[in-house]
Amino acid sequence: MKGIQQEMGKDKLQVLLLSVDCGYGLNQASAIAGDLKAMKRQGVEDWPNVILKDGFKDAQRMFNLDGYGLSLIGPDGVVRGIHLFKDDVKTLLKDIENTKS
Amino acid sequence: MDKKKEIICVAGATTAAILLIATQIGELSSMFDELRAPFAWALPKAHAKPLPVPVVEDSDVVVKLEKSNVSREGSRKFTIDKLGMPHIDLRREKLSKGVLKVGAEEAEIYIPQNGPYPLTTDEKEYGNTSMRISVDFDKNGELPDHESWVSSNPVRIGDQMFKVKTVDPGGTWIVLQKALVPLSGLVIGRRCPDFEFWTTDGKKVKLADYKGKFLLLDIWSMT
Numbered sequence: 001m002k003g004i005q006q007e008m009g010k011d012k013l014q015v016l017l018l019s020v021d022c023g024y025g026l027n028q029a030s031a032i033a034g035d036l037k038a039m040k041r042q043g044v045e046d047w048p049n050v051i052l053k054d055g056f057k058d059a060q061r062m063f064n065l066d067g068y069g070l071s072l073i074g075p076d077g078v079v080r081g082i083h084l085f086k087d088d089v090k091t092l093l094k095d096i097e098n099t100k101s
Numbered sequence: 102m103d104k105k106k107e108i109i110c111v112a113g114a115t116t117a118a119i120l121l122i123a124t125q126i127g128e129l130s131s132m133f134d135e136l137r138a139p140f141a142w143a144l145p146k147a148h149a150k151p152l153p154v155p156v157v158e159d160s161d162v163v164v165k166l167e168k169s170n171v172s173r174e175g176s177r178k179f180t181i182d183k184l185g186m187p188h189i190d191l192r193r194e195k196l197s198k199g200v201l202k203v204g205a206e207e208a209e210i211y212i213p214q215n216g217p218y219p220l221t222t223d224e225k226e227y228g229n230t231s232m233r234i235s236v237d238f239d240k241n242g243e244l245p246d247h248e249s250w251v252s253s254n255p256v257r258i259g260d261q262m263f264k265v266k267t268v269d270p271g272g273t274w275i276v277l278q279k280a281l282v283p284l285s286g287l288v289i290g291r292r293c294p295d296f297e298f299w300t301t302d303g304k305k306v307k308l309a310d311y312k313g314k315f316l317l318l319d320i321w322s323m324t
Contacts, residue, residue, distance in 0.1 A: 016317070020320060064257065
């Protein structure tokens with residue numbers, strides 16, 4: 001996702017990481033430390049990361065999401081896509097831009 | 102009649118008699134489950150009798166359901182087969198449909214045609230085992246995963262949350278109750294529910310912070 005964000009600019013696209021590591025029995029401290037390591041490896045340590053204490057149960061309760069993946073919220077706060085892969089995001093963003101122009 | 106034809110006739114008559122007996126046994130009682138088991142493929146499916154719609158409170162909404170031709174991927178349930186091999190049950194299930202008016206809009210809701218309809222999840226099982234209710238708000242006849250909701254949690258229908266209160270064991274009606282809880286769940290084309298989180302580096306983030314920008318919510322784990 002870093003590439004897409006670089007292409008669009010941080011002022012236009014933001015990413016919020018929602019970590020479900022605690023759902024696998026990890027305690028919060030281990031999850032935070034492990035997540036940070038993984039984020040550094042990906043070069044995204046400056047992205048905001050939130051630990052969902054109950055893992056997928058929280059993701060389901062808050063967002064009705066029960067698996068990994070990306071969901072796109074528009075600048076107006078309206079949901080534009082759910083359960084997306086990286087390429088879906090690119091296509092969807094292009095479609096939205098094309099509809100505007 | 103030659104010998105071969107005679108044998109075929111006798112075999113046919115015997116099979117028919119066995120099926121008839123099996124059907125009769127099937128209707129007698131569940132005490133005969135063991136006897137019925139070998140003939141399960143030939144028995145009529147047991148359907149619970151519809152119950153009368155219960156008396157409801159003001160905040161309740163009764164939705165009548167009718168069998169439809171729509172189906173969806175069944176609840177993903179991990180099972181262990183006879184050889185001890187684990188597998189995921191992904192069979193499609195046929196659905197019953199009802200229409201619910203929320204404000205000025207109408208939503209189509211679907212539940213499986215056949216019960217049981219558990220409204221709570223079994224904590225011992227993997228994943229949420231409560232009945233899934235699908236809400237086809239865009240009425241495109243497709244029911245992807247993200248339009249399905251577990252009934253142990255409040256269900257978003259339009260911009261209103263509902264608790265699934267009761268389901269007729271026969272699947273002919275469902276009682277929903279308006280839930281006084283904050284909006285939750287993502288629905289394409291509808292507003293994202295408000296959220297407020299603390300990030301791992303100690304900052305507070307909320308939906309309003311992203312106004313005017315696209316936001317990607319990324320469910321992930323380091324594993």
